[in-house]
Amino acid sequence: MNGELALVLALLVAAVAMFAIGRPRMDVVATLMIVALPLTGILTVPETLAGFADPNVVLIAALFVVGEGLSRTGVTFRLGDWLARTAGASAARVIVLLMLSVALLGAVMSSTGVVAIFIPVALSVASRTGISARQLLMPISFAGLISGMLTLIATTPNLVVDAELTRHGLDGFGFFAPTPFGLVTLALGIGYMLLARRFLGNGGAPDGGSRSTFGSLIDDYAVSSRTHRYRVVAGSPLVGERLVDAEFGGGTMVGVLVLERNRLFRKTVRTSADDARLAAGDVIVVDREVPAAERRQLRLEELPMTPDFFESYSRQVGMAEVMIAPDSSARGLSVRAIRFREKHDLLVLGVRHRSEAAGPAFPAIRLATGDTLLVAGGWDAIHRLQAQPRDFIMLDLPAEVKEVAPAANQAPFAIGSVIVMVVLMVTGVVPNVIAALIACLLMGLFRCIDMPSAYRSIQWPTILLIVGMLPFALALERTGGVALVVDGLLGALGDAGPRVLLAGVFVLTAVIGLFVSNTATAVLMGPIAIGIATQLQVSPYPFAMTVALAASAAFMTPVSSPVNTLVVEPGRYTFFDFFKLGAPFTIVVLVVTVLMVPAVLPF
Numbered sequence: 233m234n235g236e237l238a239l240v241l242a243l244l245v246a247a248v249a250m251f252a253i254g255r256p257r258m259d260v261v262a263t264l265m266i267v268a269l270p271l272t273g274i275l276t277v278p279e280t281l282a283g284f285a286d287p288n289v290v291l292i293a294a295l296f297v298v299g300e301g302l303s304r305t306g307v308t309f310r311l312g313d314w315l316a317r318t319a320g321a322s323a324a325r326v327i328v329l330l331m332l333s334v335a336l337l338g339a340v341m342s343s344t345g346v347v348a349i350f351i352p353v354a355l356s357v358a359s360r361t362g363i364s365a366r367q368l369l370m371p372i373s374f375a376g377l378i379s380g381m382l383t384l385i386a387t388t389p390n391l392v393v394d395a396e397l398t399r400h401g402l403d404g405f406g407f408f409a410p411t412p413f414g415l416v417t418l419a420l421g422i423g424y425m426l427l428a429r430r431f432l433g434n435g436g437a438p439d440g441g442s443r444s445t446f447g448s449l450i451d452d453y454a455v456s457s458r459t460h461r462y463r464v465v466a467g468s469p470l471v472g473e474r475l476v477d478a479e480f481g482g483g484t485m486v487g488v489l490v491l492e493r494n495r496l497f498r499k500t501v502r503t504s505a506d507d508a509r510l511a512a513g514d515v516i517v518v519d520r521e522v523p524a525a526e527r528r529q530l531r532l533e534e535l536p537m538t539p540d541f542f543e544s545y546s547r548q549v550g551m552a553e554v555m556i557a558p559d560s561s562a563r564g565l566s567v568r569a570i571r572f573r574e575k576h577d578l579l580v581l582g583v584r585h586r587s588e589a590a591g592p593a594f595p596a597i598r599l600a601t602g603d604t605l606l607v608a609g610g611w612d613a614i615h616r617l618q619a620q621p622r623d624f625i626m627l628d629l630p631a632e633v634k635e636v637a638p639a640a641n642q643a644p645f646a647i648g649s650v651i652v653m654v655v656l657m658v659t660g661v662v663p664n665v666i667a668a669l670i671a672c673l674l675m676g677l678f679r680c681i682d683m684p685s686a687y688r689s690i691q692w693p694t695i696l697l698i699v700g701m702l703p704f705a706l707a708l709e710r711t712g713g714v715a716l717v718v719d720g721l722l723g724a725l726g727d728a729g730p731r732v733l734l735a736g737v738f739v740l741t742a743v744i745g746l747f748v749s750n751t752a753t754a755v756l757m758g759p760i761a762i763g764i765a766t767q768l769q770v771s772p773y774p775f776a777m778t779v780a781l782a783a784s785a786a787f788m789t790p791v792s793s794p795v796n797t798l799v800v801e802p803g804r805y806t807f808f809d810f811f812k813l814g815a816p817f818t819i820v821v822l823v824v825t826v827l828m829v830p831a832v833l834p835f
Contacts, residue, residue, distance in 0.1 A: 262700025338379025453582030
C-alpha cells in the first residue's frame with residue numbers, strides 16, 4: 233500500500249467514523265472532505281469540486297423543486313388522504329401501499345425525487361393515523377432503492393453499466409432487463425419491512441402532538457352545531473347577487489363563513505368574498521339554518537356537514553386562535569364593532585368568553601382581556617396577524633398549518649408538469665436533468681411554485697453531502713485502492729465457480745457503495761465485472777447485472793445513498809438504525825442475485 237492510498241483510506245475511515253457518531257453534521261463532514269482532499273495533492277481543486285457540475289446533482293436539486301410544487305398544490309396531501317382512507321389505521325396496509333407507490337413511480341424517474349415527493353405524504357398519513365413516522369419513512373427509502381432494480385432507466389448505475397457494456401462492443405441491456413430481479417426484491421422487501429418495522433420503535437418527525445387541530449377548535453368554539461352548508465341551484469334568485477347584498481332569513485348573509493366554487497377541475501375556497509357574485513353551483517357555508525320554505529324559494533340545496541368537513545378546507549383556508557391582549561384596542565368592544573374582517577381580512581367564527589364558548593350570539597359580546605377568538609381566512613392573512621401582537625396574541629397554530637397548499641388551484645398543472653417530465657425521461661428525448669428542469673419551468677409558468685419557495689425546497693445539506701463524497705471514487709481509483717481490492721478478490725476466489733465470484737462482485741460493490749455514491753461505484757465496478765467475466769471466459773451480462781443490482785442495494789447506512797439521507801432528519805434515524813435493518817436485507821438481495829441472475833442471464 234502506497235502512502236497516497238493510506239492517506240485516502242484514512243480520510244474515508246475518519247468520515248465514516250464521524251457519520252457513525254453523528255458529530256459533526258453529515259454536510260459538515262462532507263465539507264471537511266472537500267477541503268481535505270485537495271490538500272493531499274491527490275486531487276486538484278476542480279476535480280474535488282466537480283460534483284457541483286454533476287448532472288445527477290442538478291437533477292436531484294430540480295426534483296426537490298418538483299416535489300415542492302406537488303406539495304404547494306396539495307397533490308401530495310391528496311395522495312396522503314387517499315392512502316389514509318384506503319389503508320385505514322392499519323400500519324401494514326399503509327406500508328404496503330407506500331412501498332408499492334414509491335417503487336412503481338421510481339421505476340420511471342429518479343428514486344431520490346420520488347422519495348422527496350413521498351416524505352410529506354408519509355408524514356401526512358402518520359399524523360392522520362397515529363402510526364409512527366419512523367415506521368413509514370425507512371420503508372419508503374428501501375422502496376426507493378428497490379425501484380432502481382425495476383427498469384433500466386430507474387437509476388443512474390443501471391445506465392452506467394449499460395454504457396460500459398456498449399463501450400466493450402457488447403449489446404446493452406433492454407429496458408426491462410432488471411425487472412424480474414426487482415419485482416422479487418420488492419415483494420421480499422415489503423414482507424421484510426412488515427416484520428422489521430417493530431425494531432424502529434416510535435417517534436420521528438414531530439407531528440405537533442400538543443397542537444390543536446381544525447376539528448378540536450371547531451368543537452371548542454361550538455361552531456359545528458350552528459353551521460350549515462347549501463348549494464345555489466340554477467335558477468336561484470341569488471344568482472348574480474353580490475355575496476354582501478344577498479339576503480335570506482330576513483337579513484343580509486352576514487353569517488357566511490365560506491364560499492366554495494368548483495370550475496373545470498379546480499376548487500376555489502374563500503372566506504373573504506363579500507364582493508363575489510354568486511353563481512349556480514356555488515356552495516356557501518353559513519352559521520345559521522335557513523328554514524325549509526325559504527330554501528325552496530331561494531332554490532338552496534342543503535348539503536351534509538361531515539365531521540371532517542372543515543379539515544377538507546385546510547390547504548387553502550387557515551384557522552387560528554387569537555387572544556385579546558391586555559392593552560388591546562378591542563377590549564370593551566364587540567366582535568361586530570372591531571370590524572375584524574375589514575381590518576385583517578379574517579372572519580371570526582366564534583368567541584370563548586370567560587372560558588366558555590359564546591354560541592351564536594358571539595358577535596354582540598363585549599370582549600375582555602383573555603377572551604379568545606377563532607378566526608379563519610387565508611394563511612397569509614393569519615401570518616400577518618401573527619406579526620401584530622399589540623392587539624391580538626396568536627396562540628399556537630393548528631397542526632394543519634404544516635399542510636398548507638397555497639397553490640391548490642394549480643394542482644392539474646403540477647400533475648401535468650410531472651407527466652411531461654416522466655414521458656421525457658421514459659422516451660429519452662432529452663437527458664433526465666433537462667426533463668426535470670423543464671418540469672420546474674412549467675411549474676413556475678403555471679404558478680405552482682414561486683422562486684423563493686423553489687430555493688427553500690432544495691435540501692442543500694443533502695446536495696453538499698453527495699458532492700463531498702463523489703471525489704472519493706476518483707481518489708480511490710487514482711491511488712490504486714480499487715485495483716488492490718479486486719486483485720485480492722480474484723486471488724481468493726479465482727479457482728471457485730462463477731456463481732461464487734458473482735457473490736464476490738456483489739459484496740465488493742456493496743462495500744464500495746458504503747463509502748461512495750452508487751453511481752461512482754458503478755463507474756468503478758462496471759469494467760472490473762466485465763474484466764472478471766472475460767478472464768473466466770463466461771458471459772459478462774450476469775456480472776454486469778450484479779453490479780447494477782448491488783449498486784442499488786445501498787440499505788446499510790444513511791450516507792450510502794441520497795435516498796437514505798433524505799429520511800434521516802424527518803425520521804430521526806441514527807446510523808445504527810440503518811445498519812440493523814439494512815445489513816440483513818442486503819444479504820437477502822445478495823441471495824436473490826446469486827440464485828436468479830444466472831438463471832435469467834446464463835453464464
